Amino acid sequence: xxxxxxxxxxxxxxxxxxxxxxxxxxxxxxxxxxxxxxxxxxxxxxxxxxxxxxxxxxxxxxxxxxxxxxxxxxxxxxxxxxxxxxxxxxxxxxxxxxxxxxxxxxxxxxxxxxxxxxxxxxxxxxxxxxxxxxxxxxxxxxxxxxxxxxxxxxxxxxxxxxxxxxxxxxxxxxxxxxxxxxxxxxxxxxxxxxxxxxxxxxxxxxxxxxxxxxxxxxxxxxxxxxxxxxxxxxxxxxxxxxxxxxxxxxxxxxxxxxxxxxxxxxxxxxxxxxxxxxxxxxxxxxxxxxxxxxxxxx
Amino acid sequence: xxxxxxxxxxxxxxxxxxxxxxxxxxxxxxxxxxxxxxxxxxxxxxxxxxxxxxxxxxxxxxxxxxxxxxxxxxxxxxxxxxxxxxxxxxxxxxxxxxxxxxxxxxxxxxxxxxxxxxxxxxxxxxxxxxxxxxxxxxxxxxxxxxxxxxxxxxxxxxxxxxxxxxxxxxxxxxxxxxxxxxxxxxxxxxxxxxxxxxxxxxxxxxxxxxxxxxxxxxxxxxxxxxxxxxxxxxxxxxxxxxxxxxx
Numbered sequence: 001x002x003x004x005x006x007x008x009x010x011x012x013x014x015x016x017x018x019x020x021x022x023x024x025x026x027x028x029x030x031x032x033x034x035x036x037x038x039x040x041x042x043x044x045x046x047x048x049x050x051x052x053x054x055x056x057x058x059x060x061x062x063x064x065x066x067x068x069x070x071x072x073x074x075x076x077x078x079x080x081x082x083x084x085x086x087x088x089x090x091x092x093x094x095x096x097x098x099x100x101x102x103x104x105x106x107x108x109x110x111x112x113x114x115x116x117x118x119x120x121x122x123x124x125x126x127x128x129x130x131x132x133x134x135x136x137x138x139x140x141x142x143x144x145x146x147x148x149x150x151x152x153x154x155x156x157x158x159x160x161x162x163x164x165x166x167x168x169x170x171x172x173x174x175x176x177x178x179x180x181x182x183x184x185x186x187x188x189x190x191x192x193x194x195x196x197x198x199x200x201x202x203x204x205x206x207x208x209x210x211x212x213x214x215x216x217x218x219x220x221x222x223x224x225x226x227x228x229x230x231x232x233x234x235x236x237x238x239x240x241x242x243x244x245x246x247x248x249x250x251x252x253x254x255x256x257x258x259x260x261x262x263x264x265x266x267x268x269x270x271x272x273x274x275x276x277x278x279x280x281x282x283x284x285x286x287x288x289x290x291x292x293x294x295x296x297x298x
Numbered sequence: 299x300x301x302x303x304x305x306x307x308x309x310x311x312x313x314x315x316x317x318x319x320x321x322x323x324x325x326x327x328x329x330x331x332x333x334x335x336x337x338x339x340x341x342x343x344x345x346x347x348x349x350x351x352x353x354x355x356x357x358x359x360x361x362x363x364x365x366x367x368x369x370x371x372x373x374x375x376x377x378x379x380x381x382x383x384x385x386x387x388x389x390x391x392x393x394x395x396x397x398x399x400x401x402x403x404x405x406x407x408x409x410x411x412x413x414x415x416x417x418x419x420x421x422x423x424x425x426x427x428x429x430x431x432x433x434x435x436x437x438x439x440x441x442x443x444x445x446x447x448x449x450x451x452x453x454x455x456x457x458x459x460x461x462x463x464x465x466x467x468x469x470x471x472x473x474x475x476x477x478x479x480x481x482x483x484x485x486x487x488x489x490x491x492x493x494x495x496x497x498x499x500x501x502x503x504x505x506x507x508x509x510x511x512x513x514x515x516x517x518x519x520x521x522x523x524x525x526x527x528x529x530x531x532x533x534x535x536x537x538x539x540x541x542x543x544x545x
Contacts, residue, residue, distance in 0.1 A: 263539070
């Protein structure tokens, strides 16, 4: 089955190629100059364009889809590809299933997909005749193959109805939570921004990273957005995940479900996080964490 | 002066949702509905545009009879008129887009504001679908919105940088949570909002899609759930676990 893979970055494209190259014959279209020639794509097309946006990319992808008789379109989920998936599903009059973590092919051109539902509380398995799929990032680590792809540059000059006025550089990302082995995350239960210092101390002792729940990152801005663990933030899979003062809202759980060992510290005995942890301590994190640090330092 | 349409979704209150321990399926019976989180940001932004530049806000939801309370809340937040479209079927963005587009085509508007994803299904397809169906530019994932004459300008958050983008009107704007802090109208105001015009309509559309739910259930958690109420004992055991893992 021929598949068109579209991705904004080489890293995301190589993840998706690793995951799907045994199922499909894939041509990868990427919006970057990254070298992804060793991940099993038949052809790699590096797209050059003045302003890549959802509408002009959708027109381009739909033209390629029709011209080369691709069977499916595969993308890694992002704000851009989400918009593209919506547009493409209308242009090509086909269903799109987004943010999936599993794709199986069935008989008669049917596909089976699995994705989070109800904000991460459940997983939904659906049968559909969809042809457009977006996948969660980080489902697999890229692995090379022995063959090499054909690499070509293509220039597209399709007009967008949206124009770029300005780009604002963000401070360079200081953290890559997705790749961290140990994460200590702070929740609303820390009570105040200063409480982060105790979280940081524990992370330092363990040579880990500091993460946070949605309220801590997005509502109170005590931590930067890039440290938000959750369905709408980073999906992490460390060896050890310590949730301190985090109640365990579903959307947070969905973001840390891939963790090997989960440790919860919370004052509230009934906090849902205790149903989703391997080890838990019921107690004030300001009492528990210093004791834990002391023990670990020994 | 802008004619603003705001689209909002009503969802089950997921935080109150329980899981049936035998089947792993969500218990949806008797669960209250609420306005979806990002939809609240959309309503707030629509009302702010009106307050700043003047105009009128029409709130539209594709729901059912039970959407009346949510619509009153949207009106209490500052929307001027409400339209409830009946016939919602579970998570079918293609149907939702068709119904909304059919209604929107009969209205006069400059901007359409909506959330970029919904907190229950997270499909995020609707902004793109409406953009194609209505043939309108999409200013997606806005963390800031400014109006300037017949143009809308949006700041869109990216991984390494933010982008300031603009388009002519009419346009669709999808918003992220960061864009604002939705106001909380007092209950009295929600009751009073019943006096604002609110219509319930049914729109017949024909949409053929094939998508069938095989199952929908909570992932099995095989966590050990060893919880200590004795802090010292817990610290003792957990530090051992951490040590064996970190080495």
